[in-house]
Amino acid sequence: MNDPKFSQNQGGENLLYLTDEQLRKGIEAMYFAYRGFTADPDRILEPLGYGRAHHRAIHFINRSPGTTINNLLSVLGVTKQSLNRVLRTLIRDELVVRRVGKTDKRERHLFLTDNGKMLETRLSNVQHQRMRCAYREAGPNAVIGFRQVLEAMMDQDLLRSFDHLRDNVQ
Numbered sequence: 229m230n231d232p233k234f235s236q237n238q239g240g241e242n243l244l245y246l247t248d249e250q251l252r253k254g255i256e257a258m259y260f261a262y263r264g265f266t267a268d269p270d271r272i273l274e275p276l277g278y279g280r281a282h283h284r285a286i287h288f289i290n291r292s293p294g295t296t297i298n299n300l301l302s303v304l305g306v307t308k309q310s311l312n313r314v315l316r317t318l319i320r321d322e323l324v325v326r327r328v329g330k331t332d333k334r335e336r337h338l339f340l341t342d343n344g345k346m347l348e349t350r351l352s353n354v355q356h357q358r359m360r361c362a363y364r365e366a367g368p369n370a371v372i373g374f375r376q377v378l379e380a381m382m383d384q385d386l387l388r389s390f391d392h393l394r395d396n397v398q
Contacts, residue, residue, distance in 0.1 A: 268354035272347075281306070281314045283351055286340065289324060290348045294337045296329070323347060 246254070269283050281304075288303050289295060295303075301311055315338070318324040323344035329335030340348060363371045 269351045289338045297336045
């Protein structure tokens with residue numbers, strides 16, 4: 229590899245050395261990519277009076293039907309008060325149902341209703357389309373590298389949650 233950004237270490241492994249400016253550009257690219265990635269769902273959610281917190285809740289309830297409120301709190305990393313406010317709205321609007329646990333009556337399990345599934349499909353379709361186009365443009369090696377970079381940036385507890393979701397829904 230003749231790219232000056234790459235260097236060989238003593239073990240013979242390729243290491244990527246980035247300048248501070250290259251790192252800044254990568255950070256800025258993530259900010260702007262996130263803006264684009266969330267803009268499409270935001271346009272769908274805004275007339276309904278929902279925000280990104282509603283979207284994240286709908287996404288993860290869909291990915292793990294029957295998830296508990298405590299598990300959702302952990303995955304989303306929000307306060308109980310914040311999640312309760314979001315869930316109250318989604319339940320009131322008949323997008324989510326909350327059911328008492330069969331083995332532990334203290335647990336509350338969350339499921340999307342048919343309307344909730346339809347909204348989730350609309351939201352995920354626009355994001356799938358954006359990612360599909362970006363992946364096609366970048367090529368298969370970039371797709372794999374992008375995934376590796378994202379996973380390497382995750383905190384370990386979040387990576388475990390991500391692995392759990394990935395393992396349960398393939």
